[in-house]
Amino acid sequence: MTDTKSAIAVIGGTGNQGSGLAMRWARAGHDIIIGSRDASRATQVATEIIAMAPAGSKWGNVRGADNFSAATECQIAVLAVPYSNQIDTITPIAGALKGKLLIDVTAPLVPPKVGTVQLPEGGSAVVAVQKMLGEEVTVVAAFQNIAAQHLADLDHKIDCDVLVCSNKKSAREIVIDLAKDAGMTGWHAGPLANAAAAEAMTSVLISINRAHKIPGSGIRITGTPAESKG
Numbered sequence: 768m769t770d771t772k773s774a775i776a777v778i779g780g781t782g783n784q785g786s787g788l789a790m791r792w793a794r795a796g797h798d799i800i801i802g803s804r805d806a807s808r809a810t811q812v813a814t815e816i817i818a819m820a821p822a823g824s825k826w827g828n829v830r831g832a833d834n835f836s837a838a839t840e841c842q843i844a845v846l847a848v849p850y851s852n853q854i855d856t857i858t859p860i861a862g863a864l865k866g867k868l869l870i871d872v873t874a875p876l877v878p879p880k881v882g883t884v885q886l887p888e889g890g891s892a893v894v895a896v897q898k899m900l901g902e903e904v905t906v907v908a909a910f911q912n913i914a915a916q917h918l919a920d921l922d923h924k925i926d927c928d929v930l931v932c933s934n935k936k937s938a939r940e941i942v943i944d945l946a947k948d949a950g951m952t953g954w955h956a957g958p959l960a961n962a963a964a965a966e967a968m969t970s971v972l973i974s975i976n977r978a979h980k981i982p983g984s985g986i987r988i989t990g991t992p993a994e995s996k997g
């Protein structure tokens with residue numbers, strides 16, 4: 768497990784992507800705060816995650832809170848809400864995120880054509896978030912290409928790598944460690960602006976899923992030194 772002993776708040780942690788990450792990090796021993804617009808819904812999801820821990824296992828603490836309290840009480844926050852609500856969700860909690868690291872998993876899908884790349888004006892959804900929050904919040908983009916059903920199945924090996932983009936290398940390293948704790952390999956994928964590629968890739972993968980009837984296709988980085996020896 769990474770030595771990041773800090774509480775991780777998952778804003779929108781009642782949803783598919785957020786709850787999947789939360790349960791995997793809880794299993795790795797991280798303390799988790801599930802965030803929601805409705806604290807009771809967050810508590811319900813936290814209770815469900817706690818119930819998944821086998822007796823005697825050393826899962827982290829999991830609790831629920833409203834999004835603002837979750838953002839206030841964490842050291843690392845994860846934004847896991849639909850793209851259409853990304854900015855509206857972040858605006859009221861921006862002050863609570865100052866000095867912290869925010870991992871944004873948003874893929875800017877625009878229904879109904881979610882299989883078509885439709886990047887926002889400015890090129891990237893997460894770059895817009897960093898611009899809005901300012902430099903006092905370190906934003907990292909990751910996990911846009913991991914299908915939620917893979918996260919939810921804890922016995923399942925996730926066959927998809929994680930592109931980790933941020934303007935700070937130290938922040939990317941923290942998220943690469945968190946990807947490992949959740950059972951995935953993360954890669955330094957460059958500055959935050961490069962997240963446009965991962966955001967676009969989500970629509971490409973959705974199109975592949977539909978055409979080839981794959982429940983959740985993924986990507987792999989090849990050409991590593993270990994592979995070239997083979």
Ligand SMILES: NC(=O)c1ccc[n+]([C@@H]2O[C@H](COP(=O)([O-])OP(=O)(O)OC[C@H]3O[C@@H](n4cnc5c(N)ncnc54)[C@H](OP(=O)(O)O)[C@@H]3O)[C@@H](O)[C@H]2O)c1
Nearest residue numbers: 779781782783784803804847848850852873874911914915
């Ligand atoms: N699902 C995937 O396979 C997947 C894969 C890669 C990336 N992503 C990205 O991860 C993010 C979350 O996806 P998801 O599938 O987990 O979404 P989701 O289940 O539809 O929603 C996540 C949470 O967002 C909150 N939410 C929903 N509507 C909202 C609104 N109108 N205003 C504010 N909050 C609202 C809800 O929390 P409360 O009602 O409890 O507040 C909900 O539980 C998206 O940006 C998506 O692109 C998802």
